[in-house]
Amino acid sequence: MQFFLAQFERFAKGESLLNVVDKKLSLIHISFPPLTLVTARYLLSGSIMLLFARARGLYLPRGRELAAACVSGFLTLGIGNGALVFAEVLVPSGIALSLIHI
Secondary structure, three states, X not given: XXXXXXXXXXXXXXXXXXXXXXXXXXXXXXOOOHHHHHHHHHHXXXXXXXXXXXXXXXXOOOOHHHHHXXXXXXXXXXXXXXXXXHHHHHOOHHHHHHHHOO
16 A cells, blocks of 8 residues: 555656656666677577478478578678668667668
8 A cells, every 4th residue: 555655646746657667667777789689589580480380381491492591591680680780889770771771
């Protein structure tokens, strides 16, 4: 009950719910390097797609096809998107977006 009274007093003083939540979350703020988050996102999405394809019995490449797919994926995701991640650390994302679409 005291917790709710304390929250009500904060709101009565003019603090919004977002300010209270932001203050609570800032205490447990964790920072990750951008490339780590991008890598985790692609590994997770690739694993989900692989499980879906395997469950449906779809064709999965083997041998040379798999090697070509890995090289293509590394060039596209590893170098292309990796360079974009490092660039967005240095320049605003709007500028990076406009340079990619040129």
